[in-house]
Amino acid sequence: MYACDGQNGAAITAFKAGPFSIGYIGFPTGSVTGNTASLTEIISQLKATKPALGLTCIRVPVSAFADGPDLELPYVSNPETAIADLQNWDLMGVSKNLRRDIRKAERSGLSVSQSSDPALGPDIYNMYASAVKHHGGSLRYNAAYFSSLLELANQNPALQVFVASLDNDTVGFAVIVHHAGSANYLHGGARADVRHLSPSDLILAEAVASARSGGDDIFNFMASPADQPTLVRYKEKWGGETRSLKTYTLRLSPVYPLFKAAEGMYRLIS
Numbered sequence: 001m002y003a004c005d006g007q008n009g010a011a012i013t014a015f016k017a018g019p020f021s022i023g024y025i026g027f028p029t030g031s032v033t034g035n036t037a038s039l040t041e042i043i044s045q046l047k048a049t050k051p052a053l054g055l056t057c058i059r060v061p062v063s064a065f066a067d068g069p070d071l072e073l074p075y076v077s078n079p080e081t082a083i084a085d086l087q088n089w090d091l092m093g094v095s096k097n098l099r100r101d102i103r104k105a106e107r108s109g110l111s112v113s114q115s116s117d118p119a120l121g122p123d124i125y126n127m128y129a130s131a132v133k134h135h136g137g138s139l140r141y142n143a144a145y146f147s148s149l150l151e152l153a154n155q156n157p158a159l160q161v162f163v164a165s166l167d168n169d170t171v172g173f174a175v176i177v178h179h180a181g182s183a184n185y186l187h188g189g190a191r192a193d194v195r196h197l198s199p200s201d202l203i204l205a206e207a208v209a210s211a212r213s214g215g216d217d218i219f220n221f222m223a224s225p226a227d228q229p230t231l232v233r234y235k236e237k238w239g240g241e242t243r244s245l246k247t248y249t250l251r252l253s254p255v256y257p258l259f260k261a262a263e264g265m266y267r268l269i270s
Contacts, residue, residue, distance in 0.1 A: 008044055014055060015140075020259040021192075023058040039214035040069050046250060056259045058250040064243035065182070065218055073248040082220040083233035086183075086212050089219075095206060095237040098201060105202035108166070112206045115163045115170075116154035121147025124173045124189075131189030135228060138266070149175060162207050162262035164190070172199030176207050182218040183211035208238065223247075252259075 013027040025042070039060070046058060062068035067081045083089050090187075091099065125143035132139055153159045158179065164172035172190035176183050185207070190199045211219050221235040223245045232242055 010039070012055075012058065017259070018088035018262065020052060020056040020255070020262070022259075023053070023055045024138055025058060025060045027061075040071060043071060043073070043250060046252075047199060053252060056253045057256050058252060060248040061223070062246050062248065063220065064245050066157075066180075071248045073250055075246040075248040077246055078223040078226055079232050080220070080223045081232055081240040081242045082182075082218050083208065083239050084218055084241050086162065086208075086219050089208065089212060089239055091209070094239050101198040102205050105158055105164075105198040108197040110164050110171070110197060110199050110202055111167050112164050112203050113189055114153075115161050116150050118147040118151045120150055120163065120170055120173075121145075123170050123227045124150075124163075126167045127173060128187055129172075130192050134192075135225075137225065146187075150163045156245060160207070160210070162203045164203050166194060166197070166199070170205055174200070174203045174207050176211065178211070178214070178216060182214055182220050183207070183214075183216045185222055186221045204238065229262045234264075 010025045010080060011027070012023040012025055014023045015019050025039075039062075043060070046053070062071070063081045064268060068081070091102075101139065122143045124146040125141070128141065128146065129139055149159065150161055153161045158177060160176045160178070162176065163170050163175045169193045172188075174188040175186040177186055184206075188203065206221050219238075219240075221240055222239070224231045224235070227252070238241060
């Protein structure tokens with residue numbers, strides 16, 4: 001669905017969570033078409049039309065690396081890491097240990113390419129699920145989602161899917177979306193049995209270099225869970241700077257307190 005203040009608009013991506021529906025404005029970055037400052041006007045329009053939306057709530061992620069407004073809504077903060085000056089980034093400026101791991105991956109016979117083959121969806125999903133489990137996160141996407149991403153990558157150059165191959169097998173991946181001068185790292189993972197070869201490092205080196213040569217100003221590793229400082233430190237090894245991303249919540253339904261309670265319980269037991 002879409003929201004508009006008359007001149008500017010934003011896409012709302014809706015996710016189902018049991019009986020609840022949660023919308024995200026401009027998923028995953030919170031951006032709008034037109035003037036970003038108009039996000040406040042769009043929020044006002046959503047407040048006025050909330051019964052017709054059929055959503056429990058709308059969440060608005062506002063990147064710390066964009067000129068987004070401060071909204072008068074409750075929010076939670078998470079660390080967001082990005083290479084903020086991508087055009088002046090150089091691989092020689094990153095951690096020596098990281099450069100060593102990249103060289104090890106190159107010597108191991110791994111190769112990196114871009115793919116748009118939907119048949120790789122199940123393999124990529126399995127690696128995504130393994131990465132989420134490895135970091136103690138929650139699964140949000142299925143194999144069909146990744147097959148759709150690969151198919152879309154064949155139609156839209158703003159979406160790139162990098163894959164690492166070893167002996168003709170796909171062993172790692174990263175999904176990058178380019179928007180408004182920023183390369184956004186959406187998903188990534190590697191097969192557990194080859195993680196010691198550092199395929200993710202080799203993929204990221206290729207993805208960051210590709211974004212730089214393509215003219216992007218920022219490479220955004222996106223937000224990390226607040227309870228995963230090692231993940232933040234890994235992103236910072238690439239020359240990333242960490243700031244605080246705010247995700248605002250606009251309550252739309254009287255059942256929102258029930259959703260909030262269920263969400264808290266799910267996070268506690270997952």
